[in-house]
Amino acid sequence: MMENNTIAGIDIGCSGVRCVIAIQHENSELEIAGVGIAPCTGHIRQGVLVNAAIAGEAIQKAVEEAEEMCGLEVDSAFVNITGLHVRGILSSSAMQIGDGKSEYPEEITDEHIKKVEENAGNITLPSGCEVLERTVRDYSFGGFSQLPDPPVGLKSVSVEARVYTIYADKIAAENLRTVVQNAGIAVEAVIPSAVASASAVLNRDEKQVGTVVVDIGSANTDLVVYRGGAPVHLSSFSMGGDRITTDIQSLGISRNDAEKLKIEKVAAINQFAEKSTLSVRKVGGRGSVSVALPLLTQLAAQRIEEIFNFAAEEIAASGVGQSNLTGGIVITGGAARMNGIIEAASVITGHQVEPGIPRAVKSVSKVANEPEMATAIGLVKHGLELRRVGLGKKEPVGYRDFAKKVSKFFNKLK
Template sequence: MANHGLIVGLDIGTNTVKALAADVRNQQANINAVGRSVSHGVKKGVVVDIDATATDIRQAMAQINEQAGQPITEVVAALPAENIQISRLSGQITVQDSQHISYQDVEAVVHEIIKGQVAADREVIDLVPLDFVVDDFDGIQDPNDMVGMRLAMNAIAYTAPKHILGNLKMAIAKAGLNLRDCVLTPLATSKTVLSEAEQEFGSILLDMGAGQTTAAVVQGNQIKFISSFPAGGDNITRDISNVLSIGGYEAEMLKLDSGVALTRLADEQEKLVIQRVGQTEPEEITQKYLAEVIEARVDQILGKLGEKLNMVNAQQLPGGVTLIGGTAALSGMPDAVEASLGVKTKSFAPNDIGLHHPGFANAWAVIQSAAQQLPIQLVVKQALYGLTIQSLGQAAVDSSTASLTGARTAPVAQPQAPVQKRPQLVRPVDDRSDVEVELSHEDDVVDKRDSDKKSSRIGEFFREFFE
């Protein structure tokens, strides 16, 4: 398949709207434009103010247009895991021409699958084929040009509430853009951030954002478990602001400039000057004291997610933890995660010039996944969204003639699975599906086992603001 064209990925986060443009050639995406703006209309990854979000998108896209040297009208948007449901779906059709299966038949089986199997208040974001079955032969990855009378498809469906996706679409439309595709961020990042071995043998992908923190467990090249906790970098900033009695902006700058996620890594001799609200004279604190404030919240987030990950035995997976998201850039965060979860931890950032920061991982992954889609994946997207997907930088799929408007590539050789036995994920509930989603909406609470924090000024803060 001759991949070509311009792809623009949009990551609308709680703190920042990030836009990346890439020129795609032969499934390789070369970033050539970067845009970003402060986000004002998003809470915990979900659009809550359409007009404000549209304004923020326009600001980020103006930078893209200037750098790319052409106006952009279509984008691929990232969608966080919040309120996502994952389920296995199957469907079967009778082939229109029993001597020849075409991509038109694939579209028909996609429509058959989602018809009646998706709740009326939800919308399919993505449908990932597990395999196709032609008559009684299963395990087929692409049935195009095969001969058969019946075509079935087994797939994993990712759905979101219609109002969440509707608000995202409305904000993008008000920004003067067309939404050509919506990509679930854990799905995109797992395929692009993790290595093939990490995807196969099992890893934890930890996305540490401003408003929420999401853990995705990947094994056997599939997402097996997702758990989100509604706290992130913004909560750390508010904690600093409340404990030190300083403004939100000052707290954010203090966190970014001098913050450490693990107290034992902080310098007790390093003095930081702050200006408390209502005080006329500046005051000094140590970096270690600041780290105590930060570590308290980091402990809470990782502790809550660690409980969920323990339920599925995820810490036993050999791939360890890979960190992405803006909060992952906080000094000492890999050490803090490793200390809390007890597994080896690393941080990922794109290598492209100007993007070497974990906060760009989601937007980067959206572009990479769009660029690397195979013909069969494009056909499924075409059926879901009712469009010809040329704007994603891909060769358009002509389902009526079952051909691609571009050179077809030879099948991609799949790596053979190593003989080594993989650790097994443990199901926390009865095993009715291969995927489990745990989304926490509980209010912030202090871990009452942490008696040390209770006896300090930080403990007073926790009692006042958490309980």
């Protein structure tokens, strides 16, 4: 059984599953005690789970590896969701304070705020969708707008609230829960990948002044814009680091070698290209092929330009101007390790760009400091916030301990 100060996050990505087990100490410090990684492919398409068997096996492997590292057992976790179906919508509502007959303004109470927030969030979602999260963006009253805190105790004739609702396809979310639960883990909450990553790499000040997180995964890129301490725009698009790997692989190189070249040798911007040629094994190991690094960089730079041109369009669609994005762009995810990607993103978008690695956590594993761990670590950080406000659910699955005992028994017989 998990202790009350223990929390787990399971990041189900296109290239594999990552599990993080964390402990919150009495001084509120968060320590990553266990990390498990199980590579797998073919279980997700366009961010949607399409193969339960592959995903379920990887979840079990990642969780068991994390448990072995820290000596703790997991029975529940926060899980991420991504894909084109994960979207956000801004809505608002205003209400009159008092009966409207008095010529004097009346005091705004907690009840007024609660009611106007509920009304603002009471929207009709697209058919077949469910709410993942709702956050209050800001309040307005008496000619003042975009106030981050509720104006309780002040007088006005009316008050308004704006709420940002993040939603997802109901079937996609339910399939995700089912696969995790069938692996013996209760799902406390399903959290958008971009929100989780932002929780790992941004601090409160960055969320307040305006910052964009771009999480480049293997097949998808997730983007979220923060302003005033809350998300104001969220998007996901089917472009990721795998496109670069596939382009390199098309030269007759194995996928593993193509991935290694992408991270270790290929630059994201032409000015950073090494002027040399490498001899790389062909697919199947039969002979080798000469590869010019400037050519590989040219291929990669084209893909990076596609990703950040799309990101720039999404940032513009958020309605938050560049002058209100003081924090610029923070890049995380596996592709964030590419040489020159920070400079390339800055040139393409016109924003200040910084690398994003998980922050404000201790860890027994160096792996936790890598950008591709941002979503998994963000799940436990954001999950703690959800628990504090009573939104984390723990519904025991019940059979995992029994299944583990049976597995150990048969392993002893081998």
